[in-house]
Amino acid sequence: MTTTSSAQHTRRDFLYVATGAVAAVGAAAAAWPLISQMNPDASTIAAGAPIEVDLTPIAEGQDIKVFWRGKPIYISHRTKKQIDDARAVPVSSLPDPQTDQARVKEGHDQWLVVIGICTHLGCIPIAHEGAYDGFFCPCHGSVYDTSGRIRQGPAPANLPIPPYAFVSDSKIKIG
Amino acid sequence: MSGPSTYQPSHPALQWFEKRLPLIGLIHSSFIAYPTPRNLNYWWTFGGILSFMLGVQIVTGVILAMHYTPHVDHAFNSVEAIVRDVNYGWLLRYLHSNGASMFFIAVYIHMLRGLYYGSYKAPREVLWILGVIIYLLMMATGFMGYVLPWGQMSFWGATVITNLFSAIPYVGESIVTLLWGGYAVGNPTLNRFFSLHYLLPFVIAGVVVLHVWALHVVGQNNPAGVEPKTEKDMVPFTPYATIKDGFGIVCFMIFYAWFVFYIPNYLGDPDNYIQANPGVTPAHIVPEWYYLPFYAILRSIPSKLGGVIAMFSAIIVLAFLPWLDSAKTRSSKYRPLAKQFFWIFVAVCVLLGWLGGKPAEGVYIIAGRVLTFCYFAYFLIVLPILSRIETPRAVPNSIADDVLAKYGKKAGPMAPVILALVLAGGLVMGGAQNARAAEGGPTPPSLSWSFAGPFGTFDRGALQRGYKVYKEVCATCHSMNLVHFRNLADPGGPGFSAAQALAVASDIKVQDGPNDAGDMFERPGRLADKFPAPFPNENAARAANGGAYPPDLSLMAKARNYDRGFPQFIFDFFWQFQEKGPNYIDALLQGYTDPPKDFQLPQGAYYNKYFPGHAIKMPKPISDDQVTYDDGTPQKVENYAKDVATFLMWTAEPHLEARKKLGLQVMIFLIIFAFLMYFTKKKVWANAH
Numbered sequence: 125m126t127t128t129s130s131a132q133h134t135r136r137d138f139l140y141v142a143t144g145a146v147a148a149v150g151a152a153a154a155a156w157p158l159i160s161q162m163n164p165d166a167s168t169i170a171a172g173a174p175i176e177v178d179l180t181p182i183a184e185g186q187d188i189k190v191f192w193r194g195k196p197i198y199i200s201h202r203t204k205k206q207i208d209d210a211r212a213v214p215v216s217s218l219p220d221p222q223t224d225q226a227r228v229k230e231g232h233d234q235w236l237v238v239i240g241i242c243t244h245l246g247c248i249p250i251a252h253e254g255a256y257d258g259f260f261c262p263c264h265g266s267v268y269d270t271s272g273r274i275r276q277g278p279a280p281a282n283l284p285i286p287p288y289a290f291v292s293d294s295k296i297k298i299g
Numbered sequence: 300m301s302g303p304s305t306y307q308p309s310h311p312a313l314q315w316f317e318k319r320l321p322l323i324g325l326i327h328s329s330f331i332a333y334p335t336p337r338n339l340n341y342w343w344t345f346g347g348i349l350s351f352m353l354g355v356q357i358v359t360g361v362i363l364a365m366h367y368t369p370h371v372d373h374a375f376n377s378v379e380a381i382v383r384d385v386n387y388g389w390l391l392r393y394l395h396s397n398g399a400s401m402f403f404i405a406v407y408i409h410m411l412r413g414l415y416y417g418s419y420k421a422p423r424e425v426l427w428i429l430g431v432i433i434y435l436l437m438m439a440t441g442f443m444g445y446v447l448p449w450g451q452m453s454f455w456g457a458t459v460i461t462n463l464f465s466a467i468p469y470v471g472e473s474i475v476t477l478l479w480g481g482y483a484v485g486n487p488t489l490n491r492f493f494s495l496h497y498l499l500p501f502v503i504a505g506v507v508v509l510h511v512w513a514l515h516v517v518g519q520n521n522p523a524g525v526e527p528k529t530e531k532d533m534v535p536f537t538p539y540a541t542i543k544d545g546f547g548i549v550c551f552m553i554f555y556a557w558f559v560f561y562i563p564n565y566l567g568d569p570d571n572y573i574q575a576n577p578g579v580t581p582a583h584i585v586p587e588w589y590y591l592p593f594y595a596i597l598r599s600i601p602s603k604l605g606g607v608i609a610m611f612s613a614i615i616v617l618a619f620l621p622w623l624d625s626a627k628t629r630s631s632k633y634r635p636l637a638k639q640f641f642w643i644f645v646a647v648c649v650l651l652g653w654l655g656g657k658p659a660e661g662v663y664i665i666a667g668r669v670l671t672f673c674y675f676a677y678f679l680i681v682l683p684i685l686s687r688i689e690t691p692r693a694v695p696n697s698i699a700d701d702v703l704a705k706y707g708k709k710a711g712p713m714a715p716v717i718l719a720l721v722l723a724g725g726l727v728m729g730g731a732q733n734a735r736a737a738e739g740g741p742t743p744p745s746l747s748w749s750f751a752g753p754f755g756t757f758d759r760g761a762l763q764r765g766y767k768v769y770k771e772v773c774a775t776c777h778s779m780n781l782v783h784f785r786n787l788a789d790p791g792g793p794g795f796s797a798a799q800a801l802a803v804a805s806d807i808k809v810q811d812g813p814n815d816a817g818d819m820f821e822r823p824g825r826l827a828d829k830f831p832a833p834f835p836n837e838n839a840a841r842a843a844n845g846g847a848y849p850p851d852l853s854l855m856a857k858a859r860n861y862d863r864g865f866p867q868f869i870f871d872f873f874w875q876f877q878e879k880g881p882n883y884i885d886a887l888l889q890g891y892t893d894p895p896k897d898f899q900l901p902q903g904a905y906y907n908k909y910f911p912g913h914a915i916k917m918p919k920p921i922s923d924d925q926v927t928y929d930d931g932t933p934q935k936v937e938n939y940a941k942d943v944a945t946f947l948m949w950t951a952e953p954h955l956e957a958r959k960k961l962g963l964q965v966m967i968f969l970i971i972f973a974f975l976m977y978f979t980k981k982k983v984w985a986n987a988h
Binding site for chain 2: 136139140142143146147149150157158160162165166167168170171173
């Protein structure tokens with residue numbers, strides 16, 4: 125019995141392994157649509173198309189909040205003083221070193237466009253608050269400067285810049 | 300689950316856990332070491348298939364609930380958004396809606412198997428009654444689920460079924476108001492149905508646990524209907540029953556996939572692709588096929604209360620079966636008379652189902668009454684008498700003897716029985732589609748469509764030409780509320796590039812606002828916009844069209860139907876025919892003729908030989924050379940009609956190509972898997988014979 129069945133054994137084992145493998149592949153393939161459905165659907169993706177914002181009504185020293193892809197975006201019309209304050213800081217002293225020039229579009233220094241979500245745990249900072257007249261997050265006390273860079277508190281990084289471009293001098297396209 | 304477990308964990312950690320919660324031991328004794336009779340046939344795999352289907356329904360249902368909105372204003376559109384926009388949403392929806400039918404097919408086979416082999420007899424009465432409770436819960440769940448898409452049939456089905464309770468004397472009306480949560484079926488009704496539809500499957504799962512527990516206490520019945528005596532009669536659940544059930548499930552999945560991928564709307568009612576309208580009742584209100592026999596019983600009693608009592612009794616009587624049939628011999632295999640009456644009973648149920656889909660008139664009413672009598676007579680007269688007068692044949696001494704005897708002779712006449720069952724099933728399912736038999740009228744000619752059959756894809760040229768016809772002709776009156784400009788660039792669609800789709804969109808002015816100044820304004824269309832309606836609102840549309848509201852065209856191809864007749868709908872199942880809608884649209888557009896002499900055409904209507912009732916408010920919309928074709932296709936009504944019907948088929952089901960493509964892959968996989976399972980099962984069982 126042992127000699128004859130050892131040859132059969134391998135054939136049988138192969139059959140068992142093959143069946144099990146195909147079952148495993150089937151289970152994995154069946155799981156794919158069940159998980160994939162949780163990704164954004166086509167209407168959500170379509171609604172995330174770029175938006176255009178007219179800058180004319182925003183006076184100097186004022187800021188507005190617009191929404192793009194469910195995120196609040198601060199558009200600040202900075203004063204001369206605010207720009208100078210931001211540029212006077214030695215970059216090496218910052219927790220997340222970045223120059224102010226790198227955070228605005230060239231030739232449009234007065235316009236700061238940042239995603240208004242605190243890089244700590246996702247709260248929305250308040251504009252024109254805090255020790256640096258930039259942004260202050262009331263949740264856990266993160267303070268950002270007039271360039272949206274982190275200066276104090278637990279947040280690890282500067283406020284992110286959304287993808288945007290100037291369509292004209294008074295109009296930007298976010299996205 | 301009977302007696303202490305024999306499971307002895309080897310690892311110390313497992314021993315520690317087992318002493319505190321003997322969960323693994325429970326699983327081991329229930330699904331691994333549990334002894335099952337050696338002679339079970341494939342009718343017994345439907346228990347496993349049902350567990351599988353319950354799992355599929357719960358998983359797909361939980362996911363669909365993530366995308367569904369239970370509100371009268373949004374329910375219909377949210378279901379369409381699932382099918383159109385959610386990743387694999389069409390697959391999940393079709394799995395769930397067809398899964399309900401598969402669940403009922405399996406449960407009916409499971410119940411009939413129990414009936415034939417006497418699985419309800421002592422000591423399995425509680426097991427059987429738990430089964431009847433599960434069946435009742437399934438009916439409630441299925442009904443409430445059918446209401447959720449908020450189509451015409453959903454709404455009116457809900458109205459009709461809840462009105463059943465108004466038959467109760469004195470308190471009926473109050474109960475119906477209580478069920479509705481309003482003065483009619485409305486938002487509170489939909490909300491509670493959604494809540495209960497989500498809850499009940501878990502109740503079912505709970506009762507299933509009891510059902511399986513009861514099963515494991517008393518042990519499984521078997522085709523011989525004798526209790527096991529020795530070790531030789533039994534095999535352990537794993538691997539024997541596991542692999543056999545697994546093979547059964549894979550075969551069932553092939554059948555299921557056929558529906559999901561190739562004829563997903565075969566069992567559904569086209570009226571459910573029209574949004575619920577409390578002001579218009581469909582010509583015939585038909586339940587889903589699995590309730591048709593009971594619907595027929597309801598209608599055959601000429602009294603409101605009597606019909607309702609008869610219908611509920613038809614199910615409740617099952618619970619009393621263990622006491623109605625007191626024959627000592629369990630399996631009908633050894634009861635020559637009971638066997639014959641069983642098949643007559645099956646035929647009665649199938650015919651009742653067929654009648655349930657027929658209009659209640661003329662000979663159908665008489666047939667319904669006779670068959671209702673036969674249905675109850677089987678339980679209340681035939682079985683009690685048979686158990687007293689019948690002389691059964693000798694039953695085998697043991698299960699082992701039964702197995703040995705089976706290997707002596709050839710298998711019984713199984714193939715014809717299965718074939719008859721398939722045809723009978725087709726009869727019942729087709730019955731629902733046949734319900735419009737009374738409407739009459741000529742049947743639209745069946746055209747050949749490029750998207751027909753398992754490998755069918757849309758003809759891009761036809762889609763693009765069809766879009767042109769839609770834009771230049773149909774769009775002057777009709778809206779398409781479910782189609783977005785971005786869809787023109789979707790894979791499987793007319794094949795526009797994103798830039799072309801954007802150009803189409805920006806040609807159209809879209810009403811938007813209010814802006815910061817509080818004013819409405821017009822802006823160019825965007826990809827995310829829907830195809831706009833040509834009128835600012837419904838009243839304006841009615842005014843411009845002589846009072847007739849031009850229906851939305853997004854789902855036209857799915858919402859239109861005509862009678863295919865018997866036996867055509869049975870062939871439709873095998874040929875995957877699903878071109879009823881496009882055939883109808885094409886025929887309607889070409890069906891304008893002068894009315895026959897004796898036909899009274901109402902004021903402001905036009906004669907169309909394919910329109911039900913023949914008087915249609917829409918004038919003949921297209922004539923030759925009306926739309927310019929650039930690709931050399933003849934500019935004839937015939938071509939326009941076919942192209943626009945193709946386009947409307949795409950708008951009704953934008954993922955048709957993806958469905959068929961995935962279906963082919965799934966089918967190939969399942970067939971390979973079924974072969975592997977079959978040979979594995981043979982190898983495993985080789986030890987047992």
